[in-house]
Amino acid sequence: MGKYTAIDDPSAHFQANAYTGNGDSTDDTNAVTNNGNSNLQPDLTWFKRRNYDNQHLLFDSTRGVTKYLSTDLSDAEGTIADRLVSFDTNGFTVKSSSGAINAENEPFICWQWKANGGTTSSNTDGNITSTVQANTTAGFSIVTYTGNGVQTGKTVGHGLGAIPKMIISKDRGATSNVATWRTYHEAIGNTKYLQMPQTDAASVFNDWDNTTPTSSVYSVGGAGGYTPTNTNTINYVAYVFAEVQGFSKFGSYVGNGNANGTFVYTGFKPAWILTKKSSTTGNWVVYDNKRDPFNVADTVLLPNTNSAESTVINFDFVSNGFKCRNSGSENESGTTYVYAAFAENPFVTSTGIMGTAR
Secondary structure (H helix, E strand, O other): OOOOOOOOOHHHOEEEEEEEOOEOOOOOEEEEEOOOOOOOOOOEEEEEEOOOOOOOEEEEOOOOOOEEEOOOOOOOOEEOOOOEEEEEOOEEEEEOOOOOOOEOOOEEEEEEEOOOOOOOEEEOOOOEOEEEEEEOOOOEEEEEEEOOOOOOOEEEEOOOOOOEEEEEEEEOOOOOHHHOEEEEEOOOOOOEEEEEOOOOOOEEOOOOOOOOOOOOEEEEOOEOOEOOOOOOOOEEEEEEEEOOOOOEEEEEEEOOOOOOOOEEEOOEEEEEEEEEEOOOOOOEEEEEOOOOOOOOEEEEEOOOOOOOOEEEEEEEEEOOEEEEOOOOHHHOOOOEEEEEEEEEEEOEOOOOOEOOOO
16 A cells, blocks of 8 residues: 655644634634644635524635635625734634624634745746745645636646646626636536536536646636636636645545445545535535534535535545445435545555544
């Protein structure tokens, strides 16, 4: 058996943090500390109140703490000064009594990824200049650029030095259907896309110029005057993910409609799983190891809606992947699902130590 050598401690690059809000009229600042094996200063934070229909809030250190986007909306980027205060050396600080991020005594979840500590650089690998903040160790970069409206032949540098498996791109300025969260996933190919907040199956369009990303660039485009990834003068942000052994995995599986369900090998015990039906209509679904520290994982949040979390028995998180435990939902017979997963522990570390199940 080979050894995983890239990342022994996934908590240095990704963590979920379940926290309780403290916002009230006298003290509304809440410094939330991460609790993984390593300190994690996040560069992408994704917040959701767990028990109420508040919107998802995404902030990143490239755009800054006052700029947010929501996966359950196709709205333009919003500006607000009293929600996220800072990306801290081992966590983050939120503020206010807002129901969306810090309501007193209410439960929240924050999913966090590390890029490059907020330090960006200009990238001219593509023929559209981008601003990139890349974590090449963990295969994650935050990319921003301004579109030029050209529908074919345009590329954007991502800074990873590895081929991306998933790209989640958002028009920061528009509110039309051009501004949905257009998603590339290797499992559906370069001629198709998925989008939030919509629940559609994978659809054919020229978002990625029918071109597979390379280790330096990905392609953007459109057709017939419709340019969802390259509208002229519009600012974009993209979260770009390459696969790293023992830390991240992007793929697909086919449900078997059985409670003794499909097993998906990732090479690690997951901390976070995102799934989406690609062959038919269905919600985007997220599970994590902080809301579900024990099997069976059954606490569901839906990135495409603002709904509170619900309970649906779906997965066991095991030492080397995840196993479906429902005859429907995320395991419908014959249905194809794409997924993204990030690790809690690698199955085998660089020193040959085996990961643990739970």
